[in-house]
Structure formats: structure tokens, C-alpha cells
Amino acid sequence: MSRLRVPVQLRWADMDAYGHVNNVQMLQLLEEARIEAFWSHPDAAEGERPTAVLDAGPGAATTTLVARQEIEYLRPLAYRRAPVVIELWVGHLGGASIDVCYEVRDAATPTSGPVVYARACTTLVLVDTTTGSPRRISDAERAAWSPYEGEMVTLRRRRTPDAG
Amino acid sequence: MSRLRVPVQLRWADMDAYGHVNNVQMLQLLEEARIEAFWSHPDAAEGERPTAVLDAGPGAATTTLVARQEIEYLRPLAYRRAPVVIELWVGHLGGASIDVCYEVRDAATPTSGPVVYARACTTLVLVDTTTGSPRRISDAERAAWSPYEGEMVTLRRRRTPDAG
Amino acid sequence: MSRLRVPVQLRWADMDAYGHVNNVQMLQLLEEARIEAFWSHPDAAEGERPTAVLDAGPGAATTTLVARQEIEYLRPLAYRRAPVVIELWVGHLGGASIDVCYEVRDAATPTSGPVVYARACTTLVLVDTTTGSPRRISDAERAAWSPYEGEMVTLRRRRTPDAG
Amino acid sequence: MSRLRVPVQLRWADMDAYGHVNNVQMLQLLEEARIEAFWSHPDAAEGERPTAVLDAGPGAATTTLVARQEIEYLRPLAYRRAPVVIELWVGHLGGASIDVCYEVRDAATPTSGPVVYARACTTLVLVDTTTGSPRRISDAERAAWSPYEGEMVTLRRRRTPDAG
Numbered sequence: 001m002s003r004l005r006v007p008v009q010l011r012w013a014d015m016d017a018y019g020h021v022n023n024v025q026m027l028q029l030l031e032e033a034r035i036e037a038f039w040s041h042p043d044a045a046e047g048e049r050p051t052a053v054l055d056a057g058p059g060a061a062t063t064t065l066v067a068r069q070e071i072e073y074l075r076p077l078a079y080r081r082a083p084v085v086i087e088l089w090v091g092h093l094g095g096a097s098i099d100v101c102y103e104v105r106d107a108a109t110p111t112s113g114p115v116v117y118a119r120a121c122t123t124l125v126l127v128d129t130t131t132g133s134p135r136r137i138s139d140a141e142r143a144a145w146s147p148y149e150g151e152m153v154t155l156r157r158r159r160t161p162d163a164g
Numbered sequence: 165m166s167r168l169r170v171p172v173q174l175r176w177a178d179m180d181a182y183g184h185v186n187n188v189q190m191l192q193l194l195e196e197a198r199i200e201a202f203w204s205h206p207d208a209a210e211g212e213r214p215t216a217v218l219d220a221g222p223g224a225a226t227t228t229l230v231a232r233q234e235i236e237y238l239r240p241l242a243y244r245r246a247p248v249v250i251e252l253w254v255g256h257l258g259g260a261s262i263d264v265c266y267e268v269r270d271a272a273t274p275t276s277g278p279v280v281y282a283r284a285c286t287t288l289v290l291v292d293t294t295t296g297s298p299r300r301i302s303d304a305e306r307a308a309w310s311p312y313e314g315e316m317v318t319l320r321r322r323r324t325p326d327a328g
Numbered sequence: 329m330s331r332l333r334v335p336v337q338l339r340w341a342d343m344d345a346y347g348h349v350n351n352v353q354m355l356q357l358l359e360e361a362r363i364e365a366f367w368s369h370p371d372a373a374e375g376e377r378p379t380a381v382l383d384a385g386p387g388a389a390t391t392t393l394v395a396r397q398e399i400e401y402l403r404p405l406a407y408r409r410a411p412v413v414i415e416l417w418v419g420h421l422g423g424a425s426i427d428v429c430y431e432v433r434d435a436a437t438p439t440s441g442p443v444v445y446a447r448a449c450t451t452l453v454l455v456d457t458t459t460g461s462p463r464r465i466s467d468a469e470r471a472a473w474s475p476y477e478g479e480m481v482t483l484r485r486r487r488t489p490d491a492g
Numbered sequence: 493m494s495r496l497r498v499p500v501q502l503r504w505a506d507m508d509a510y511g512h513v514n515n516v517q518m519l520q521l522l523e524e525a526r527i528e529a530f531w532s533h534p535d536a537a538e539g540e541r542p543t544a545v546l547d548a549g550p551g552a553a554t555t556t557l558v559a560r561q562e563i564e565y566l567r568p569l570a571y572r573r574a575p576v577v578i579e580l581w582v583g584h585l586g587g588a589s590i591d592v593c594y595e596v597r598d599a600a601t602p603t604s605g606p607v608v609y610a611r612a613c614t615t616l617v618l619v620d621t622t623t624g625s626p627r628r629i630s631d632a633e634r635a636a637w638s639p640y641e642g643e644m645v646t647l648r649r650r651r652t653p654d655a656g
Contacts, residue, residue: 009501012527013352013520015345017407022341023230024191028505031188035504036573066187068236068320076229079345081528154325156232161318173337176363177356177514181507181571188505192341199340200409243509245364351558352523355516393568394515396648400560484560 004148006033007083007107014079021077026118027069030102033086034122038100038145062135063127067097071120072155077104084117090145091152096134097125098145101153119153168312170197171247171271178243185241190282191233194266197250198286202264202309226299227291231261235284236319241268248281254309255316260298261289262309265317283317332476334361335411335435342407349405354446355397358430361414362450366428366473390463391455395425399448400483405432412445418473419480424462425453426473429481447481496640498525499575499599506571513569518610519561522594525578526614530592530637554627555619559589563612564647569596576609582637583644588626589617590637593645611645 008029016022021029077084085107092099100122105114128135137145172193180186185193241248249271255263264286269278292299301309336357344350349357405412413435420427428450433442456463465473500521508514513521569576577599584591592614597606620627629637 011520011524013344013350013523016341017343017345017347018227019345023233024188024195024341027188027191028503031505032503063182065240066237068234069187070232070234072232073230152325161316175356175360177359177508177516179509180505181509181511183509186505192339195341196339346555351561352516352519355519359516391510394565396562396564397515398560398562401558404557 002089002147003150004037004088006036006086006088008033008036008086009083010077010079010081012079018076019079021079023071023073026073026077026104027071027120029084029086029104030071030120030122033088033102034100034124037088061129063129065125065127067123067125069120069122070155071118073118074116077117082107085114088148089150090148091121091150093137093142093145093149096136097123098137099123099152101150103153119155121153121155166253166311167314168201168252170200170250170252172197172200172250173247174241174243174245176243182240183243185243187235187237190237190241190268191235191284193248193250193268194235194284194286197252197266198264198288201252225293227293229289229291231287231289233284233286234319235282237282238280241281246271249278252312253314254312255285255314257301257306257309257313260300261287262301263287263316265314267317283319285317285319330417330475331478332365332416334364334414334416336361336364336414337411338405338407338409340407346404347407349407351399351401354401354405354432355399355448357412357414357432358399358448358450361416361430362428362452365416389457391457393453393455395451395453397448397450398483399446401446402444405445410435413442416476417478418476419449419478421465421470421473421477424464425451426465427451427480429478431481447483449481449483494581494639495642496529496580498528498578498580500525500528500578501575502569502571502573504571510568511571513571515563515565518565518569518596519563519612521576521578521596522563522612522614525580525594526592526616529580553621555621557617557619559615559617561612561614562647563610565610566608569609574599577606580640581642582640583613583642585629585634585637585641588628589615590629591615591644593642595645611647613645613647 010021010029014021014025014029016025085105087103087105089101090098091101102118102120102122103116104118104120105116107114125134126137127133174185174193178185178189178193180189249269251267251269253265255265257263266282266284266286267280268282268284269280271278289298290301291297338349338357342349342353342357344353413433415431415433417429418426419429430446430448430450431444432446432448433444435442453462454465455461502513502521506513506517506521508517577597579595579597581593582590583593594610594612594614595608596610596612597608599606617626618629619625
């Protein structure tokens with residue numbers, strides 16, 4: 001499988017009073033990378049980016065709902081001007097839902113492996129904007145996303161019990 | 165065990181282009197409730213709020229680091245002027261870490277049970293600001309927080325494998 | 329004339345890396361106070377708050393556009409749990425626009441006058457959501473807002489030249 | 493004089509419930525462009541960007557305080573993936589303060605002039621972090637910024653009276 005690599009520019013405002021990228025803002029960076037990677041962008045130069053087919057902007061026929069998110073923070077992310085690289089892949093393609101996995105990291109350098117700041121997973125449900133009900137992932141969407149299917153991201157054991 | 169109940173005022177800016185409280189902003193509401201519930205607030209009227217003892221503001225001796233978060237969204241939260249009520253309790257008190265559990269809900273009404281919008285859990289690590297290393301939870305902190313210990317919040321089964 | 333007094337709760341996330349309420353976030357506090365003061369809130373306890381008549385939420389017939397804003401910051405606003413008090417009044421009621429003036433301050437105390445953190449002015453234009461064109465302020469709106477008309481807020485001289 | 497041209501990537505979260513870039517968020521875009529243009533960035537590839545000399549990050553010797561801001565919005569900015577271009581220049585270089593002027597616009601195209609979304613001006617004061625008092629602009633800073641001095645941005649006449 002291959003992973004999508006989306007550079008995301010930090011903003012100074014992402015820092016909180018501790019002087020690091022705030023843990024909540026980290027999820028906004030994930031949101032940004034997910035939209036860049038999986039949505040269609042008619043007016044942007046696509047370059048080597050994969051063809052995404054999801055049109056889920058305002059007024060579009062599909063609304064994406066976030067059903068759950070899980071993130072672990074491996075080390076504080078200090079502010080810097082160089083973008084972080086967010087790697088994304090699809091951990092699971094269900095009937096109407098998709099699990100997007102992430103790794104937030106530095107660009108790799110010749111002399112050292114990449115530093116990983118966070119790992120996360122988001123479960124998205126596709127909803128028909130008109131009816132408000134979940135709708136099935138289309139064949140075109142499945143074809144566009146399946147090259148990026150891979151194993152679910154591995155996260156630390158949680159203490160939270162599973163619902164029955 | 166008892167739960168802390170913190171009303172949190174929504175802001176119009178919490179809504180995203182879908183017209184609901186954004187999934188990322190929901191975590192900012194949790195952050196806000198956690199600070200209100202567990203930190204010391206020398207200049208605020210405390211009322212019936214429990215005595216919190218954590219001083220983790222800018223310049224304080226302790227920095228709180230978020231190590232992991234998990235949230236599930238049960239239904240979209242529409243904007244309204246009445247505050248949401250965030251219930252908090254302690255799912256686990258470790259040596260240097262604390263698992264804070266949440267339920268985001270409406271105030272209960274006489275005629276109907278509360279509507280639950282989200283359930284979540286945050287693992288916090290207490291860090292000594294000077295050394296940058298985790299520091300143990302003090303006896304005073306443990307005494308202040310243990311009345312709010314309870315069972316870990318129950319969340320849906322995740323597909324993510326546990327790290328070995 | 330009388331002024332509206334809206335307490336606005338700060339959030340920890342309003343602070344930036346300098347440890348003060350960020351200058352951009354200050355405008356979000358103004359937005360919040362303006363919506364609290366001038367919009368209709370069918371589901372909130374109104375108390376002594378004046379009857380506001382503007383329904384400009386998502387899906388409403390009117391959209392408010394901000395045409396200009398000007399703010400001066402008099403002293404840094406440190407984070408605290410006690411709300412700031414934002415005083416609002418109407419500096420000018422035009423045909424389709426309204427100038428809202430603000431003073432961000434502490435609650436007054438018996439022993440000292442209030443501390444003022446910022447003064448500002450926002451020009452709002454009412455737009456018909458369907459046509460996208462400005463629409464006139466209605467008689468009902470004018471009647472609701474005119475008790476709060478007063479002199480425009482006084483700000484420091486700007487160097488910016490006026491457009492011809 | 494020459495202007496600095498800084499492309500700034502929008503985020504999906506910059507949109508509000510109206511589906512446009514929120515008026516408050518527009519000031520965060522200005523903040524971002526200002527930091528990119530005028531601060532030193534030791535770890536970023538500088539490319540053709542001018543040499544900025546201001547080190548005002550967390551822990552630095554200088555803190556920048558925003559003393560006033562004025563912005564007018566010329567047309568709503570819809571979300572899109574292509575960055576906006578923020579042009580910046582120095583409207584006034586005082587002893588301890590600097591007026592930064594902005595124009596938020598599209599990249600120009602061969603067939604049409606750029607669309608302008610907003611014009612704005614920010615007055616920054618340089619403060620010595622240790623003493624908390626304003627400090628003079630150094631010769632090195634003045635030399636770095638003066639190539640970008642130009643006329644103050646022209647904004648519409650305000651109704652706000654000048655303080656005496």
C-alpha cells in the first residue's frame with residue numbers, strides 16, 4: 001500500500017500558552033490534511049496528488065460526519081516555519097464509513113529517520129445532505145481510495161472498556 | 165462516586181461550515197471544562213465547585229501534557245445560547261497521570277432525560293516545568309481528585325490494534 | 329443612552345504563546361458579545377437582557393456581513409476565570425448598516441474604576457440571504473436598537489488616509 | 493517601494509457557519525503573513541524571501557504587541573485550496589512602532605487583475621521582554637524593513653472621532 005503525504009503549514013496561532021502546538025489544534029491539522037488528501041479540489045493545481053473524488057464542501061450532496069477520533073501524542077510539537085508532513089492512509093473501508101489513519105512527522109532527512117509527533121485515527125461517516133442518513137461509499141470513491149488501504153494504525157492500549 | 169458538572173458556553177465561532185459545532189472544537193470545550201474543574205482559580209467565585217488544587221497556568225511549576233485522547237460523537241451539536249453541561253470524572257489515577265472522562269450533554273429537564281452529544285477520555289501527564297520530566301501526583305492532589313474517581317467511560321470498540 | 333453589558337467567559341485557548349489573550353481572539357470575544365446582545369435567542373433565558381430582534385443564524389433570512397472593524401488595545405488581557413464585561417452600544421444606525429461600538433473591561437469594583445482592555449467598532453451590513461443584496465433595517469429592529477444609540481467610540485487618530 | 497507577497501493557505505476551519513472565511517479569522521491570516529514576512533526563521537528555507545531580522549518568538553528578547561488594527565472587507569472570501577496572496581508593506585516606521593499595511597488578494601492572472609478581499613493596517617509596538625517597556629527599533633531592523641516602506645494603505649472614512 002502507499003501512503004499519502006500532505007505537508008501542512010503550522011500557524012503561529014496553533015501554539016497555546018505553553019508555547020507548543022496545542023493538542024486540540026493538532027486535530028485541526030489532521031482535518032486539514034484529510035481534506036487536502038481525500039476531497040476533490042476543482043480549482044487547485046493537483047500535481048502529483050492522487051485523484052480524490054469526495055465532494056463534501058458547503059452545499060455539496062454529501063456531508064462527512066466524524067463519528068470518533070483517537071489520537072496519541074508522542075512528543076510536543078514546537079512551532080517552526082517548515083511544514084509538518086502528515087501521512088494518511090485508509091485503515092478500513094466500510095459500507096458507509098472510512099477509517100482514516102495518520103502519522104504527524106517531520107520530513108525525513110538523509111541522516112536521520114523522521115521524528116513522529118502524533119498518531120491518530122478518525123472514523124468518518126458519509127451522510128446524504130438531503131436525507132441526513134448515511135449513504136454508501138460509491139464505486140468511484142472505493143476505487144479512488146482503495147490504493148491507500150493499509151493496516152490500522154497501532155496505538156497504545158486504552159483503559160476504556162468496549163461497549164457491549 | 166460523584167461527577168463534576170461544568171456548564172460551558174458555546175461560541176458562534178465553534179460552528180463550522182456545516183452549521184454544527186465542529187468536531188475539533190468539541191475538544192476545546194472539553195479542555196475548557198477540564199481546566200474549570202481541576203485547576204485552582206484563585207480569583208473566581210468557587211461556589212459549590214470542588215476545591216481543585218492543580219496550578220498549571222503559564223509560569224506555574226507544573227505543566228500538563230495531553231498524552232492521548234479518544235472521543236466519540238453521538239449526535240451533532242447545533243448552536244444554541246444555553247450552555248452545554250460537561251460531566252467529568254476521573255477514570256484512573258496513576259502515579260504521574262490521570263485519565264479524565266467526559267460526557268457532553270444537555271441540562272436534564274423534568275420531562276426527559278439528558279441528550280448526550282459526545283463521550284470522551286483524556287490522559288494527562290503532570291510534568292515538572294523546570295526539569296521537563298513527569299512528576300508524581302501529590303497527596304493533596306490525590307485527596308482532591310479521588311472523590312471523583314469512577315469507572316472508565318465506555319466507548320465503542322475500536323479497530324485500532326494495541327501496541328505490543 | 330444606555331449600554332448593553334455582556335459578560336464573556338474567556339477560554340484557556342484564547343491565550344497565545346505570549347500567555348495573554350491573543351489580539352485576534354479579542355475580536356472573537358467581540359463577535360460573541362455582539363451575537364449575545366443583538367440577536368434573538370429563542371431558547372435562552374433572557375433575564376434582564378434587552379429584546380433583540382435580529383435572527384441571523386444559519387438558514388435565517390438575513391446574513392450579517394462585517395464591512396469594517398477597528399480596534400485599539402489599551403493593555404494586555406491576562407487569562408483569568410472571571411468573565412470580562414463587554415459594553416456595547418450603537419454608534420450609528422444607517423439605512424442598511426449598523427456601527428456597533430465596544431469597550432472590553434473588568435466588572436467595576438467598589439474601590440476602583442474598571443480597567444479597560446480594548447475599544448473597538450464594527451460596521452455590520454444586513455444582507456438578504458436569498459438575493460445577496462443589502463436590505464434595509466426594519467422598523468422593529470430600529471425600535472429595538474435605538475435605545476442603545478450613543479456617540480461613536482473615540483479611538484486614537486489613525487495615520488491611514490481616507491478614501492476620496 | 494516594493495511589497496512583500498506572502499501566499500497563505502486557507503484552512504477549512506477558517507470558514508464559519510455562513511460558509512465564508514470568518515471576518516475574525518481573516519485577521520489570523522494577516523498575523524500569519526506578518527510573521528512569515530518580518531520575522532527571522534532560522535530553520536526554514538528562505539528562498540527569495542527578504543531577510544527579516546525580528547526574533548519575537550516565545551522566549552525571545554522582544555515581544556511584539558499589537559496596539560491597534562483596522563480592516564475593511566471588500567468582498568466575501570470563499571474557501572478554496574489555492575492560497576490567497578497577502579501583500580504587505582510598511583506604512584510607517586516610528587521609533588518603537590511599525591505600521592504594517594496589507595492587501596488580501598488572489599494571485600493575478602494573465603487575463604484579469606487581482607481580486608481584492610480586504611485591506612488592513614496593524615500598528616505593532618516592540619517591547620523588551622525583560623523590562624516590559626517599549627524598545628527602539630534597531631538599525632539592523634530599520635535597514636531590513638525600510639525597502640518595504642510605502643504610503644499608508646487607503647481605507648474608507650471612519651465615523652469614529654479621533655481622541656484629542
